[in-house]
Amino acid sequence: MTLMKSWVTGANSAETPFPLNNLPxxxxxxxxxxxxxxxxxxxxxxxxxxxxxxxxxxxxxxxxxxxxxxxxxxxxxxxxxxxxxxxxxxxxxxxxxxxxxxxxxxxxxxxxxxxMPLRVSEYTDFYAGRQHAQNMGAMLRGSPDLPANWLHIPVGYNGRASSVVVSGTDIRRPNGQTKAPDAEMPDFGPCKRLDIELEMGAIVGTPSAFGAPVTVDQADAMIFGYVLLNDWSARDIQSWEYQPLGPFQGKAFGTSISPWIVTTAALEPFRAPTPARERTLLPYLDSSIDGLFDIELEVSMQPAGADRATTLSRTNYNRMYYSAAEQLCHHASGGCGMNTGDLLGSGTISGPDKSEYGSLMELCWAGREPFTLDTGEVRTFIEDGDTLTLRGRAVGDGYQIGFGTCTGTILPAVKLPS
Amino acid sequence: MTLMKSWVTGANSAETPFPLNNLPxxxxxxxxxxxxxxxxxxxxxxxxxxxxxxxxxxxxxxxxxxxxxxxxxxxxxxxxxxxxxxxxxxxxxxxxxxxxxxxxxxxxxxxxxxxMPLRVSEYTDFYAGRQHAQNMGAMLRGSPDLPANWLHIPVGYNGRASSVVVSGTDIRRPNGQTKAPDAEMPDFGPCKRLDIELEMGAIVGTPSAFGAPVTVDQADAMIFGYVLLNDWSARDIQSWEYQPLGPFQGKAFGTSISPWIVTTAALEPFRAPTPARERTLLPYLDSSIDGLFDIELEVSMQPAGADRATTLSRTNYNRMYYSAAEQLCHHASGGCGMNTGDLLGSGTISGPDKSEYGSLMELCWAGREPFTLDTGEVRTFIEDGDTLTLRGRAVGDGYQIGFGTCTGTILPAVKLPS
CATH class of the missing domain: 2.30.30.230 (Fumarylacetoacetase, N-terminal domain)
Structure with a gap:
């Protein structure tokens, strides 16, 4: 598809994120x-x-x-x-x-x-990036082997809707329980491994009934649109709390989304297939559609006082193993009713190359490989005052479908009583 | 406290669940x-x-x-x-x-x-029953040892608010992915290990601000009241899906609550302390209040066509290790904003004796010990047409604070296309 021309100033350039083709x-x-x-x-x-x-x-x-x-x-x-x-x-x-x-x-x-462009009903986060899942396994469990269910289930967990905020909202570093491997007792204090997760968020527009499953094709038609999503993560809190019931306070202090809902309609020309299946999916996940989209993504970091941001990573939403439609189908497969305003995080989007990783955890390899910003600062995880920004766009012939930015600055943790 | 007399018929008997002392x-x-x-x-x-x-x-x-x-x-x-x-x-x-x-x-x-007596904003389920956690460990992981974090963290996970329904609502047996230990591939079909979880639900009345923690005492004052809660569980779906991100579709097909919110005010005379701490809790979980309540609980089962229900278990909410106020404090500890209408499940309430277990999984010991109902039927897990009912009451001097019943009947699974 090519640029659709508008009479509105600034809408006809190849650089604007918001041409007539978009209308977010x-x-x-x-x-x-x-x-x-x-x-x-x-x-x-x-x-x-x-x-x-x-x-x-x-x-x-x-x-x-x-x-x-x-x-x-x-x-x-x-x-x-x-x-x-x-x-x-x-x-x-x-x-x-x-x-x-x-x-x-x-x-x-x-x-x-x-x-906020929507009232989030419930927020679910998935884990559909294969490279990310392999990287996390390699770092945390010593093996890049995928969890046994990963090639069969679009693995997800329920997140906290009350923590979803619009781009530009400051995020306070969380306090939480952590435990050093050699310590006798856990500690409660500011997160030391504050991270981002580069994701897309799919917004459910059409509800499904309690007790009634939906097919992948029906699920695709239920999705109103997409936003960029940063699932801020406290890695040290998460690693101590997550067994046996999954992430909780390590993911509950903030999830930022971009302010413009880009409709599925605007993204139609950019549909992309999910990759070849290493294991055949069960029939309930069958689909006739290409559920992913060719959306170029980018992460940048700018410390407080720095005069410019450093791009940390560039990847693409078409890297994912599962589509939002597959995730939504699985979500409703046992009869869970889905509602207008439900937000589904894609899971962290990491490509195969290190320059394509969608979290600092992967970029600094769990802290073992610090990286240097263009301005000279060295980082592993996020420091107070750092601003992290996601950008996304689908690039057509002489135009683009932009998502705007999804940005947030980290404030110091709430001071604890001494 | 003794019975407060009312001019309303039926409110002055020692057997009514709803005397003037209650007012749910x-x-x-x-x-x-x-x-x-x-x-x-x-x-x-x-x-x-x-x-x-x-x-x-x-x-x-x-x-x-x-x-x-x-x-x-x-x-x-x-x-x-x-x-x-x-x-x-x-x-x-x-x-x-x-x-x-x-x-x-x-x-x-x-x-x-x-x-439904409330619009559920978000639903969180906890895991605060020590006996239950030990039993699950013994059955699923071969050891009754608690998870490493359990004595320090009121472990919880986010559940699905859209699945919370009022007592009397039929629950459809979920379809879902399961995998037999010796099978090459998973299967998708009706849950074979359908279970209940006997819980109390605490309802958050007063919100907390995004980014702002609360103390346990503040949390206690934020709780508007309590209901009985049955967190229906698909054990076979859950066991295949839950690594590494926790329960998802195994818990998303229905959570029943009793129809009357019993206020914290009505329960004041029945406050009970949490048990002695095996490991000292971190200071952020300090409290000056008795956060549990002396509430007698009971589970019964009645097959379709049977002329009476069989009581399976009797226990008490005062058996829990963590109170709802402690759970709420932990929930907000990293800055997660809590909202009016948030529902917190206590976790399954099991006492030390088998007659006090709050789930069928424990009562039939993962299927290895079938039990016989008064009407002669033999059960491990729930069969289609079975009705499961929770009852709860706090017993005072010549009166009781009743919760009414929390009941649900299981319908056959949605038929899959052949």
């Missing part, structure tokens, strides 16, 4: 106004709430855009999602007869504050 | 009416929504009782919780001047359908 959904406010739904186009945001008030768009009786989330739109279902996208495309296309009517409702992105 | 909160409807807030007293339900409409109770501007959950009341905070309880006690006490005004708003429980 976010929640924004300007000084003195309430958070409401908006659509990014070029350097602008189309104020959907104002457009609705003006009678220029009507998706549902009573309105859906005067809300601090897109859940109301998601609940309308795929037919309305398609109608909304078609209407926006028509209104914003070069030569549109609606230009004069629509132009007053564009707000410069530079004047807007972005908020 | 639920959501009910009668034929042709919407679910709304009610308070159980004797054989009746006080219709709080109607009372509010009549101007006989006013807790907050705009009203809070015309709702299918108690979250609105919980959000008002502990001072209002206390004011509500005092007002209800005054209105329903023997000799109350309000009797004539209030009496028209009593609805017979026999005419009411009960619904």
């Amino acid at each position: 959904y976010g929640v924004f406010s300007t000084e003195g106004t309430e958070p409401r739904c908006g659509v990014a186009i070029g350097d602008m945001i189309l104020d959907m709430a104002a457009l609705e008030t003006a009678g220029l768009i009507a998706l549902a009786a009573g309105g859906v855009f005067h809300a601090p989330c897109w859940n109301g739109v998601m609940e309308l279902g795929p037919d309305l999602w398609a109608r909304l996208r078609a209407r926006l495309t028509q209104m914003l296309a070069e030569g549109s007869e609606h230009r004069a009517a629509i132009a007053p409702y564009l707000v410069p992105q530079a004047e807007a504050t972005l908020h | 909160y639920g959501v009910f409807s009668t034929e042709g009416t919407e679910p709304r807030c009610g308070v159980a007293i004797g054989d009746m339900i006080l219709d709080m929504a109607a009372l509010e409409t009549a101007g006989l109770i006013a807790l907050a501007a705009g009203g809070v009782f015309h709702a299918p959950c108690w979250n609105g009341v919980m959000e008002l905070g502990p001072d209002l919780w206390a004011r509500l309880r005092a007002r209800l006690t005054q209105m329903l006490a023997e000799g109350s001047e309000h009797r004539a005004a209030i009496a028209p708003y009593l609805v017979p429980q026999a005419e009411a359908t009960l619904h």
Whole structure:
């Protein structure tokens, strides 16, 4: 596909993350106004709430855009999602007869504050990156062998929705229990191995009923869109707590997502297959679709006071072994009801080469291989004041589908009473 | 404490679960009416929504009782919780001047359908029963030794809120991946080791801020009340899936709770200490309160068509090693924000004797010791059509604080395409 031209300034460059082909959904406010739904186009945001008030768009009786989330739109279902996208495309296309009517409702992105684009119902995190799973095994269990179930199950666990925050939110270093291998007793204090996980987040738009499974193809159609996701991780807390019931407080202090929901519709031209299966998947995971997407991803780090960020890693979402649709199918396979606003983390995305690793744990090989930033600082894990940023884009012919950034700065831990 | 007398029929017997001392909160409807807030007293339900409409109770501007959950009341905070309880006690006490005004708003429980008493924000399940942890270790890992972290951490994991249902809801046997130890490949089909877990559920009323820990004493004051909780478990699915990230689909097909929230206030006379600590807990888990409660618990099973249920187990919530307040403190210790409506499962409650075990897994010792019901049927795990029921009560001097029942019947699994 090629660039679709728009009359909006800045939307027709090959560099903008937000051409007419994209039309991602976010929640924004300007000084003195309430958070409401908006659509990014070029350097602008189309104020959907104002457009609705003006009678220029009507998706549902009573309105859906005067809300601090897109859940109301998601609940309308795929037919309305398609109608909304078609209407926006028509209104914003070069030569549109609606230009004069629509132009007053564009707000410069530079004047807007972005908020969480959805109300997260529940958050589930998966473990679908093969290289990451092998690396973690090699570091933590002394062998790159995958867990016995890994080639059969899209392994996942339930995370904490209340900790999901929008890009730009500072993250406080967690206190937690850790135990040195040779220590008699555990200790409680600031995390010493603070990490990121480079992931994509899939957002469930259409619910499934309690007790009713869905196929992979149905699951794919249930997904409203995708965001970048950083599953901040406290490796030392996690390693002491996770047996036998999995990650808990090591993953509960913050999960950042990018502010714009890029719809599955916008990503259609970038579908990519899952890799050849080393072991045939069970029939309930059969699918006729390519469930991954060709999305270039990048991680950068910038210490406090540094004048520039250093790119640590570049990889691609098409590296994953399981798709979000497969994960969602497995999630509902026993009858678990899925809801509008459920967020599924892909699992850490690491490619085969070290330059493609999606966590510091892998990049510094559990602390044994410190790395040096462009500005000279040496790092293993994250220090207070460091800013970590994820970027993502799908690159088409003369245009790109950008996700914006997913960024967060680490604040010092809460001081403990002495 | 002794029985507080009420003018409501049936509220003054030593056998009623709902004397004036209790006043538990639920959501009910009668034929042709919407679910709304009610308070159980004797054989009746006080219709709080109607009372509010009549101007006989006013807790907050705009009203809070015309709702299918108690979250609105919980959000008002502990001072209002206390004011509500005092007002209800005054209105329903023997000799109350309000009797004539209030009496028209009593609805017979026999005419009411009960619904979920809260909107569950997130569900977390813990593993705080020592006997249960030792039994599981002995059966699954060949040793009753506790996991290394168990005496230091109130071990927990995030569960699935969308699967929490009210007592009386049928539970469909889940399909899922399992793998026989000697099989080459896993299989997908109906769970063969369907189990219960006898638990208490603590309901968070007061939220905590993202990034801010709470003390155990603060956590105790945040808890609005308790319910009985049955964390239905698919043992065979769980054992194949749970490494390395914990339980997932083995726990996602249903968690039943009793319909009445028994407030912490009603349970105050029954506080019980946690047991002597084998290893001193870290200071962040220090507390000045007795966080457990003396609540007698019972599990029974009734096959389809049987004329009576068989009691399988009797135990007590005071058997636990960690209290809900300690669990909540640990949950927030890294900065995880807790919300109104969060539900914390205690973990399976098993006493030291086999007659006190809180799961079938323990009662049939992983299938090796089938047991016989009073009606002659032999069981290890749950068969289709079986009804499992939990009961709980705190017994005072001539009265009891009852929880009602937490019951569910197992339906056959969804048929797979052949």
